[in-house]
Amino acid sequence: MKVIVVGAGVVGTMHAWQAVERGHEVVHIEREAEARGASLRNFGQIWVSGRAGGEELDTALRARELWEGIGARVPGLGFRAIGSLTPVRGALELAVAEAAVARDDAAARGYELLTPEEARAVNPALRGAFDAALWCERDAAVEPRTAQLALREALLATGRYTFLPNREVREVVGEHAVRDDHGDLHSGDAVVLCTGAWLSGLVREVAGPVPVRRVRLQMMQTAPLGEPLTTSVADADSFRYYPAYASGALDALDAGQAQDPTAAAHKMQLLMVQRLDGGLTIGDTHEYEHPFAFDTVEDPYEHLVRVVESLLGRPLPAIRRRWAGVYAQCTDTTRVVHRQRVRDGVWLVTGPGGRGMTCSPAIAEQTANELGW
Numbered sequence: 001m002k003v004i005v006v007g008a009g010v011v012g013t014m015h016a017w018q019a020v021e022r023g024h025e026v027v028h029i030e031r032e033a034e035a036r037g038a039s040l041r042n043f044g045q046i047w048v049s050g051r052a053g054g055e056e057l058d059t060a061l062r063a064r065e066l067w068e069g070i071g072a073r074v075p076g077l078g079f080r081a082i083g084s085l086t087p088v089r090g091a092l093e094l095a096v097a098e099a100a101v102a103r104d105d106a107a108a109r110g111y112e113l114l115t116p117e118e119a120r121a122v123n124p125a126l127r128g129a130f131d132a133a134l135w136c137e138r139d140a141a142v143e144p145r146t147a148q149l150a151l152r153e154a155l156l157a158t159g160r161y162t163f164l165p166n167r168e169v170r171e172v173v174g175e176h177a178v179r180d181d182h183g184d185l186h187s188g189d190a191v192v193l194c195t196g197a198w199l200s201g202l203v204r205e206v207a208g209p210v211p212v213r214r215v216r217l218q219m220m221q222t223a224p225l226g227e228p229l230t231t232s233v234a235d236a237d238s239f240r241y242y243p244a245y246a247s248g249a250l251d252a253l254d255a256g257q258a259q260d261p262t263a264a265a266h267k268m269q270l271l272m273v274q275r276l277d278g279g280l281t282i283g284d285t286h287e288y289e290h291p292f293a294f295d296t297v298e299d300p301y302e303h304l305v306r307v308v309e310s311l312l313g314r315p316l317p318a319i320r321r322r323w324a325g326v327y328a329q330c331t332d333t334t335r336v337v338h339r340q341r342v343r344d345g346v347w348l349v350t351g352p353g354g355r356g357m358t359c360s361p362a363i364a365e366q367t368a369n370e371l372g373w
């Protein structure tokens, strides 16, 4: 069987991986010389902690298992089972963390509530003041800037994988075929369009308006910290964004403790992970209204620096890079992904939102199972 995959972000690459693993031949087409979308702009967090119970958590846990297995075979992914800590301050934030560890599925996530001393035993870099920390053992990380490249090298080594960069797919032709902007036709037994947040052009023509929206985020990366940050770190604002924390305690936090005005204005949380070079990837903001800003603004960065410095109890190294990224998210945010058969043999897979890096191996596995690969 021959599978045509369009889009070389993590969703497309994981579909290629699934097809090749199952013994099929893959032709992988990418508009740019390399993927340039959300998949390399993200934190690289394999984030189980805040997932909604049920299908979303099951998908994230399965995906984490798959990432670990792939990471063992492809060391260039930089897979690390580092877990995460969310330090909390004050009774209202503490109550949300307590509600999280009381969930039925807390053990599956590896949730535990730690004292500051216990948290510092896991992550000694957290020298700032806090009252407790929510530990999520299942969280992990990969290197987003190089993950696709490392996966591609492994795919090329199988001899069943062809990568065609600098080709934009412009048209779906009949069943099982696409034409690129060089005029070349690529036909196979199945076509999977993994075109990320590009919802106009090809996607609008073949699928019409899809129930997916675009979300823009601001990010930054620092110079090396000079010491290990042994876990990912989030702040209590993350409780406001992830469905796992929905509880009476969260309602009380929302009602009783206003978010910092900058954080509220830019719909922010702190997420932070150390890259293998020692620098910290730090974010993020959320922008939903179009047209998106074309530039990055400083206030959110200044807020994040303040939050990080208060948790680390030390100055942050210089910021070396700032960027923005856009992901596609199902408008019904309880849906893990938008998977649509747009023609016989042609599927569109998009909209995994802020969990696409985490869930992509399991999303691709499900596509492969559904399509009988």
Ligand SMILES: Cc1cc2nc3c(=O)[nH]c(=O)nc-3n(C[C@H](O)[C@H](O)[C@H](O)COP(=O)(O)OP(=O)(O)OC[C@H]3O[C@@H](n4cnc5c(N)ncnc54)[C@H](O)[C@@H]3O)c2cc1C
Pocket: 006, 007, 008, 009, 010, 011, 012, 013, 029, 030, 031, 032, 034, 035, 036, 037, 038, 039, 040, 041, 042, 043, 044, 045, 046, 047, 167, 168, 169, 170, 194, 195, 196, 197, 198, 202, 217, 218, 219, 283, 284, 324, 325, 326, 327, 328, 350, 351, 352, 353, 354, 355, 356, 357, 358, 359
């Ligand atoms: C700032 C930021 C931080 C995030 N952090 C995390 C995180 O830590 N953990 C997590 O789980 N998720 C995270 N996400 C979400 C995650 O990055 C995305 O859900 C995921 O990368 C989507 O992958 P994708 O392959 O669908 O899209 P993309 O990575 O955008 O890839 C789509 C590719 O398709 C190509 N393409 C489009 N149209 C065509 C065409 N017609 N022909 C050929 N090629 C085409 C594009 O050039 C692009 O390379 C984050 C997202 C952002 C923006």
